Each structure stands twice: as structure tokens, then as C-alpha cells.
Amino acid sequence: MSAALIVDLGLALSILGLGVWTVAARSHNGAVVGYIAYGLLVALVWVRLAAVDVALTEAAIGSGLTGLLLLGVATRLPRSARQPSPTAGRWTRLLAGVLSATVAGGLAAVVLLLPDPAPTLAPSVAANLPATGLGNPVTGVLIAFRAIDTLLESVVLVFAIIGVWSLAPKDGWGERPGWLRPAPLGSALTLLAQLLPPIGILVGIHLFWTGANAPGGAFQGGAVLAAMWVLAMIAGLTRPPAVSRRRLRLVLVIGPALFLAVGVAGIWLAGDFLAYPVAYAKPLILVIEAALTLSIAAALGLLLAGPPEAPSAAERQP
């Protein structure tokens, strides 16, 4: 048995175990912690499958930011709702289990039935990559070949922000998001929030910059930047901006707006919407990615910061 196989087996068993743990956990907090660990291990599986871009995204967004969101929910629930209530009877749960197992088994069977070798567009991507000036095929797909998907996905974030903000209580509109409750100053968290961001911001920018030629890109970089911002907000070192701020709104749309503008310019400069003139492809892509990184970081941070709330009496008197 080779070492790689042992590692893979260990990973697979740990993931299954964590899955069971997450489902069976007695408290919401426990389940969320299990889920975060599960996400990190899944990221390792993506590394083993040589899909480093997917691994980065899974770790940053699938496990990190989603986990933080779920932890926030678990701690904000009233004490009476902290324990998952066994509302479903034994038979219902059994039925749900059987149904899930059937779906999982069915999918596994179908995946095994897929043609081997799998049809792939990878050679086609590799052949066309030089026209974009990029070295990372994943970025090539995201920002050139299937640019429309990335453009629309970055617009989805704006939709999500509108959705979250629209949950504002009656007198909360225009105020600061109030979902993140800062920890008391002077705790270990404050120290962490002072030490980590300088490094984290560098890592985030590096991930965006390196995305052109190596695994990384706007989403991963933006997620790391957002994490640093959220850390500073949780530690109470900074407060989320008021949602009525014009500058904040501009930061949120600058990425998709610039992407769209370059895309439209492509109609005249390169003959098609979302086409880049070959000579300027790489610089244009880098500018779009930079703007996207900024917008994504702001959007993810604000999604965690929640809807705007009227300031409490204590906050009004500093």
C-alpha cells in the first residue's frame, strides 16, 4: 500500500466521520464546528485531486465564511432553540435517511457509468490560453472563455446584498449593519485582529495577483481580504460602514461595473461583447480582477455584517 493511498483513505474516512458527527451533534455549535472541519478536509481532497483553485475556494468560502455565518447564527439563537429539537419521529428520520442513501447511491452509480476517459475541454482551453496572455487555465475560463458567468456571478453578490439589507428593521435603514457583536476590547481576539490583518491583506492581494498564472484569483483573494475585515470588525477595531454611504455602494459595484464596461468596449475593440483586444488582454484582465477582488471582499464582509440596524442607546453615546 503506497503512502498516497493511506493518506487518501484516511482523508475519506475522516470526512465520513465528520459528516456523521455534524448530523448527529447534540448542539448547533458542535455541528457547525464539525462542518467547518469537514470543509477543510474537503479542501484537502481537492488538493489531492490537483484542483488547487477549487481547494482554495472551498477553504475560504465553503468552510471559512459559511462557517463563520453559521457560528453567528448558532450563538444568536435564543437559549431555548440551542438544542436541535427532535420534532421528526423515528420513522420520518429513517425515511429521510433511506431517501438520502438512495440518492447518494444512485449518483455514485451514475458517476461510475460516465464515459471513460471523460470528455474534456482541457486541451481546447490550453490551446486557446495564449490569446488571453494568462498562465492559469482556470482564470482563463473564468475571465475569458466563460466571462459571462463570472460577470453574472459577481452581480449575484449585489443581489444578495440588496436581499440582506432589505431585512433591515423599520428604523434601521441607512444605518450601520449590526449583526456582528464586537468582543470586549483587550481580549486575545483584539491582539489577533491587530497581528493578522497585515499578513492577511498581503496574502489576499498575492492570491489575486498570482491568479493570472497560478492557482488563485479574485474570489479567493477577495475572501481572504473579507476575512481580515470581519476579524477587525468582530474584535471591535473597526465598525461596518453605514449602508447609505455612497462610497460603499460604489466599492460594491465597481468590480461588475468595470467588467461590464470593458465587455461593452470589446464590441468595438475586439469585435465581440466580452472579447479582449489581444495586445491588451492581460492588463485589462488584471484591472478587472483587481476591481472584482475589491468588490467581492466588500460584499462578502457586508454579507456577514448583516442588515443595517438602528444604533442601540449605548452606541449613541460614545
Next chain:
Amino acid sequence: MDLSVMLDHLLAVGGNLLVLALMLPVASLMLAFALGGRHAERIALMTLPLGLAIAVAIAAAVLYGDAPLHTDLGGWAPPLGVALRADGLSAIMLLTTAVVMVAVGLFARADFQAPRGATETRASFAFWTLLLALWAALNAVFLGEDLFNLYVALELLTFAAIPLVCLDGRAPTLAAALRYLMFALLGSVLYLLGAALFYGAYGTLDIGQLAARIGGDDPLEPAALIAAALMTAGLAAKTALFPVHLWLPPAHAGAPAAASALLSALAVKASFFLILRIWFDVMPELLAQMAAQILAALGAAAILFGGVLALRQARLKMLIAYSTIAQLGYLFLVFPLVASPETASLAELRNAPGVWTGGVLQLVSHACAKAAMFMAAGLIAASLGHDRIQDLGGIGRALPMTLFAFGIAGLSLMGLPPSGGFMAKWLLLSAALQSGQWWWMLVILAGGLLTGAYLYRVLAPALFAQNPPPAPVKPVDRSREWVVLGLALISVLLGLVPLSAFSLIQIGRDVSGIGLP
């Protein structure tokens, strides 16, 4: 300028028209979001006529050129790149969307105007940006030609539609929005799984290329069948097809009238449109015939179940919501009627133009009629302060124009001549007769009776009750009544358009599996 010269110009622009249709609402949305305040409303209102003009231009270009419009985005041809395409059916969907959007936008001004002096209000900002967001999402669905791009379009749709449900901000509407979110996300996951399986089996996500591969000589990959089934199940949940309709009535219960109009008239039609495309544009004819029976059985159940439940509702708005479930059922009867072996074997019925026209007419006339009914009910509720059906006796004398609009929209729903709904149901009935599927005839007739019964419950007392009419608490804005009436009239007038005018539907249809010789 000469008309034909103008149309030639349109054709020359061609594919860029599609880009414009998709990107105009996106650009307006971002501008409205960034500027905020009273600008959001102004930008949305300015976008309405532009969007309508683009939809008309696309329909004109498709009709005049007698061919679908098509563009490869970024110049990258599928399977590497992503294409947009508008055939006749897409053009009609774009046009319907634009018409309903314009009507709802004009109607909603009174409800969502930012008050003078106020910098910005929550409901106003959210409504106008979400209106544009929903428009972008719908256009993306109707223009998409790539299964993953369509997944992104569905996500846009989900995140635009759900906040509309809870614009009101009360706890029950929040619970309804969450329930909608659960169904919609489950639908998205199933759809995405299906798209991934299609790619795994054929190495392309482009609908045209998939159809060519699947319709070719190679045996069908088993994964393709599973993929189509998963996607259909997911899309059915988003369409609120019986029995996965459970999210729709509560979502409507507390949503603003304008939001309900958008949801029932347009949002649920987008996922239906994709089910149509999967079975008629991607999958081979034989499988479509088998799936058709299942889908139509669920549709028939929806017609009967929705009708009976509509009869039992105490609130006008809930009655209209259950009526949507029933009317969506009719759309699913299109499947066995188009895909029946009898229809296909008749040479002159190849492509079954009658059924297609009937199905599309049902879709378009329901979109206009239902939006008009929700807005009329909104006017009644705003004027009286309630919408309890038993207390609406004599309302015809208090709000004659609103009730007239409600009534003629109901005419189309019932399928009484002359109306778009009548033509639709008539075409479906005759197709059922010709293809020997008499059982679908019974369902259509029973559905018509149920519709008549539940509308009678509202209209008869409203028009003929002798008791003094309920006193309106607030006067109704005459211009809003005109908007509702206009939309209701469109749904009726569709029935007077000669059928030959619907040749637009057929343009580009024959690339489908059904049409292949």
C-alpha cells in the same frame, strides 16, 4: 426611414441586441444601487421603455429574418465559450416579460415612491433595484444557451425574487420567504447536478451541441436520462408544480401586490421554460414522450387541486395564488400533446404548431391576466383595508373599473371566448382530441369549470349583491386602474389575433429533437 431598411439594420446588429437585452437591466441595476435614494425609482422607470423597445426589436428581427438570433460571447464558440440565442419562443418570452414589467413598474410607483424629502427608504430602494434584478435574471434565462450559464441565471432569479416576498418586513412574510428559499435552493442543487452530469457525459454544456450529440447515432448515455430527471425535478420545485407547490401560496399571502404580480406572471414561468427546453431541445423524442405523461399527470393534478383549494379560500389574494397553481398545470399538458406519437406521425402536425401556439398563448395570456388580477386585488385591498371575499359584496359599484379589469382577466383564465385563454384552451383541447388523448380533454374541461366556480364566488356578489357597497377607506388612483385594465385587455385581445400571427413561435423550433426528420 423605410421599415425594411430599418429591419435590415436590426438584423445587422443581430447578436448584439441579445447582449443589450441582458446587460441593460444589469447596468441599470448597478447604477440604481450606487446612486440610491430617489434615483433608484427614476432609473428603473427610465429602463422600462428602453427594455420594451429592445424586446420588440428582437422579436421584429427574429420574425423578419425568419431565423433565430445568435451570438458567441467574447468570440469564443461553444463548447469552449458561451452562446446566447433567441428563437421565436425566446423572443415571445422576452416581450411578455417586458410588457408585464412596464405595467407593474407603472402600477408600483404609488406604493414604492420614496417620500419627498426622505433620503432613501428601505422598501423603495429594495423594490426598484429588485425589479431590475428580476428583469436581468429573466432575460438571462430566456436567452441562455448553455446549461451552466442558465444555472447562473436561475441563481440570479432566486436572489431577485425571494426578497420581493418579504418586502413587507413582517415575521410571517419572512417565514414564507425562507420556505421559498429552501425550495428554490433545492431546485438549484438538483439542476446543477444535472448540468454537471451532462458535461461529464458529453463534454459540452451548449444546448444545441448536446441535442446534436444525443440525437446522433451513439446510444444515449444513461447519465443523460438521470441528469434530465434531476433537472426537471429541481425546476418543477421552482415552477411550483404540484406537489412541490407548497411555497407559493404563503409567498403570495404577504407579498406586495406588485411583487405577487411579478412572481406569478413571470418568475415561475422561467423555470417552466427551461423544462420545456430540456425535453424538447435536448432530449430525444422517445424519452420526451415518456416524461410527458408524468409531467402532464402532475399538471392535471395541479389543475384540479389548485382549483378546489382556490374555491375554499377566504382571502381574494390567496384565491388568486391557488389559481396560479391550477393555471400552471395547463402548461404541463403541452408535453404529451406535442410529444405524442400520434401528433408526430401526422405529417402536417410535425412540430405540432397548434399545440405550441396553445401552450404559448396560455403562458402569455396567463402572465398578463394574472398580473392584472393581483394588481386589481391589490387596489381592492388598499382601498377597503381588507380582501375578505365574503365582505366584497357590491364592490362593483364602489370600484367599477377595478372590478371590470379583474373580471375580464378572469374571462381569459376561465377560457371563455373571446380571450387569449380561450384560444389557448381551445387549441389544447383540439390537440387532445386529434391525438386521441381524451383524458386530458376531461381535465381541461373540469379545470375550466373549477375556474368559473371560484371566480363566480368573487364576481357574482361583487356585481349583484343588493347590500350597500363597502365604503372605500382610501380612494383608488385612476391611473393605476388604467394600467390594470390595459394588461387585462391584452390578455383578452390575444384571443382575437389571427393564429397565423403566431408563426413567430415556430422560428428556430425545428432544431429541436421533435422537429428532426
